[in-house]
Amino acid sequence: MGLTAAHELLRKGFDVTIFEKDDRVGGMSASFDFDGLKIERYYHFFCKPDAPVFEMLAEFGLSGRLKWVETKMGFFYRGELFKWGNPIALLLFPHLGFLSKIRFGLQVFLSIRRKNWDKLDRVSALRWIKDFTGEKTYEVLWESLLDLKFHRYKDRLSAAWVGRRLKRVGLSRKNILTEELAYLEGGVEVLLDALTARIKELGGRIFLNAEVTRISRGKETLSLAVDDRELSFDKVLSTMPLPYIPRMVPGLPGGVLEKYKQLENIGVVCVILKLTGSLTENFWLNISDPEIALPGIIEFSNIRPLPDKVVYFPFYLPRDHGNFSKSDDYFLAEVKAYCKKINPNFEENWVLAAGVHRYEYAQPVCPPGFLGMLPPIETGLEGFYAVDTSYYYPEDRSISESILMGKGAANLLLGDKKLQQEGQKKYVTLMRLKTAKR
Numbered sequence: 001m002g003l004t005a006a007h008e009l010l011r012k013g014f015d016v017t018i019f020e021k022d023d024r025v026g027g028m029s030a031s032f033d034f035d036g037l038k039i040e041r042y043y044h045f046f047c048k049p050d051a052p053v054f055e056m057l058a059e060f061g062l063s064g065r066l067k068w069v070e071t072k073m074g075f076f077y078r079g080e081l082f083k084w085g086n087p088i089a090l091l092l093f094p095h096l097g098f099l100s101k102i103r104f105g106l107q108v109f110l111s112i113r114r115k116n117w118d119k120l121d122r123v124s125a126l127r128w129i130k131d132f133t134g135e136k137t138y139e140v141l142w143e144s145l146l147d148l149k150f151h152r153y154k155d156r157l158s159a160a161w162v163g164r165r166l167k168r169v170g171l172s173r174k175n176i177l178t179e180e181l182a183y184l185e186g187g188v189e190v191l192l193d194a195l196t197a198r199i200k201e202l203g204g205r206i207f208l209n210a211e212v213t214r215i216s217r218g219k220e221t222l223s224l225a226v227d228d229r230e231l232s233f234d235k236v237l238s239t240m241p242l243p244y245i246p247r248m249v250p251g252l253p254g255g256v257l258e259k260y261k262q263l264e265n266i267g268v269v270c271v272i273l274k275l276t277g278s279l280t281e282n283f284w285l286n287i288s289d290p291e292i293a294l295p296g297i298i299e300f301s302n303i304r305p306l307p308d309k310v311v312y313f314p315f316y317l318p319r320d321h322g323n324f325s326k327s328d329d330y331f332l333a334e335v336k337a338y339c340k341k342i343n344p345n346f347e348e349n350w351v352l353a354a355g356v357h358r359y360e361y362a363q364p365v366c367p368p369g370f371l372g373m374l375p376p377i378e379t380g381l382e383g384f385y386a387v388d389t390s391y392y393y394p395e396d397r398s399i400s401e402s403i404l405m406g407k408g409a410a411n412l413l414l415g416d417k418k419l420q421q422e423g424q425k426k427y428v429t430l431m432r433l434k435t436a437k438r
C-alpha cells in the first residue's frame with residue numbers, strides 16, 4: 001500500500017520518501033530465500049475479481065507472469081479427507097443432511113450474486129450463518145474455522161465481511177465445477193521489484209531497516225523520528241498496521257486515539273515446509289479436526305509448479321495468545337504431527353527445509369458496524385494521514401485492495417476536493433462503490 005501510494009504521488013510530481021522498518025519491501029507480501037527458492041513468507045494467490053493487480057501488472061508489462069490454474073479444494077473433517085469446493089463435492093459430503101447442504105449452497109450462491117452489502121454490515125456473521133444454514137451446518141463447516149482464526153473474537157465478526165470473502169473466492173471459477181486461481185510466476189516479488197524500480201526512476205527514496213518511532217507536529221512541518229534522526233516533512237501517510245499508531249503519535253486528538261485503541265487484530269505464525277512428497281492433491285485444504293489446531297493448509301506447489309512440494313501452515317493467533325510467542329520448534333513439531341495425520345505416508349525425512357514467519361497484526365477483526373468504528377484517515381493531527389488493511393472493509397485483505405487503497409489515500413493526501421470535503425465517510429463509500437462494481 002505504501003509503495004502504491006508513493007508511486008501515485010511521484011507520478012503527480014511530488015517528492016516522496018519511504019521508510020520501511022524491515023530489511024525488504026512488501027510487508028506481508030514479501031518473499032524470502034527458502035533454501036535457494038525465492039518464495040513469499042506467506043502464501044499469495046489471486047482471484048478473478050482482483051482487477052487492480054491485473055491493471056498494475058499490465059502497466060509494468062508483467063501480465064504474462066500471471067498464471068491461471070484450475071485448483072482443487074479439500075476438506076479434512078475429523079480424520080477423513082473429502083473433496084470440496086463444488087456442488088457435487090457438497091452433495092457427496094456425508095456429514096450433513098440434504099436440506100443443510102441446500103441451505104449452505106444457497107448462502108454461498110447468494111453471496112456471490114449479492115451487490116449491496118449495507119444491510120449485512122450491521123449483522124453478526126454468526127447470526128447470519130446460523131439463521132441461514134442452521135446450527136448443524138455451523139458446527140460442521142464453520143465452528144472450528146472461526147475458533148482457530150478468530151479465537152475470542154469469533155462472535156464479533158460482521159456478516160458483510162464474511163460474505164465478501166465468500167464472494168471473492170466464489171467468483172474465481174472457470175465454471176460451476178472448477179475453481180480457477182492465479183499465481184505470479186517468480187512470486188509477488190516480481191511486482192514489488194517493478195514497483196520499486198519505477199519509484200526510484202521517478203526520484204523516490206526508499207530507506208530499508210528504517211523504523212519510524214515517533215511522529216509529531218512542529219510549527220510548520222511534521223517531524224519523524226527514524227532511528228536516531230529527526231526529519232521534517234510537509235505531509236505523512238502511514239500505511240503500517242493501525243495498532244502501532246497510538247504509542248507512536250502522541251499528538252492525536254483524544255477521540256481519535258480512543259478509536260485506534262478499540263481496534264482488534266489477529267497475528268499469524270506461518271510455518272512453511274519444503275517436502276519431497278505431496279500431502280494431498282489440493283491447493284487449499286480446509287480443516288476441522290480436534291487434533292489439528294489449524295483452520296487449513298495451503299499446498300502451494302499445487303498451484304505454482306516448483307521443484308519440490310511446498311506447503312504453508314498458518315496459525316492465526318491474537319498477539320496475547322499463549323501460543324504466539326512459543327518457539328519455532330514448537331510449531332514445527334506441531335505441523336509434522338499434522339502432516340502424518342493428513343497423509344499417513346508422511347515421514348520426517350520428507351522435510352527438506354522449514355521456515356517460520358510471524359506477523360503481529362496480520363488480520364483486522366471487523367465487527368458489525370466496522371465502518372463507523374474506523375478512525376478518520378485524516379487523523380486530526382494536521383498533515384498526518386493513516387490507513388491500513390482495516391479500510392478495505394467489507395473486503396478482506398489482499399494485494400488488490402492495497403493497490404486501490406494506496407492510490408485512494410495518495411489522492412486524499414493531495415487534497416482531492418471532493419474527497420476532502422466529505423471526509424472519510426464519503427471516501428469509504430467511494431471505495432465500496434468501486435468494489436461493488438467489480
Ligand SMILES: Cc1cc2nc3c(=O)[nH]c(=O)nc-3n(C[C@H](O)[C@H](O)[C@H](O)COP(=O)(O)OP(=O)(O)OC[C@H]3O[C@@H](n4cnc5c(N)ncnc54)[C@H](O)[C@@H]3O)c2cc1C
Pocket residue numbers: 001002019020021022025026027028029042043044045046210211212213239240241244268270314359362388389397398399400402
Ligand atoms: C498469511 C497471509 C496470507 C495472505 N494471502 C494473500 C493472498 O493469497 N492474496 C492476496 O492478495 N493477499 C494476501 N494476503 C494479504 C496481503 O499480503 C496484504 O493485504 C498486503 O500485503 C498488505 O499490504 P500493506 O502494505 O497494506 O500492509 P503490510 O503488509 O502490513 O505492510 C506494512 C508495512 O509497514 C512496515 N512498518 C510497520 N511499522 C513500521 C515502522 N514503525 N516504521 C517503518 N515501517 C513500518 C512493515 O514492516 C510493513 O512492511 C495475505 C496476508 C497474510 C498475512
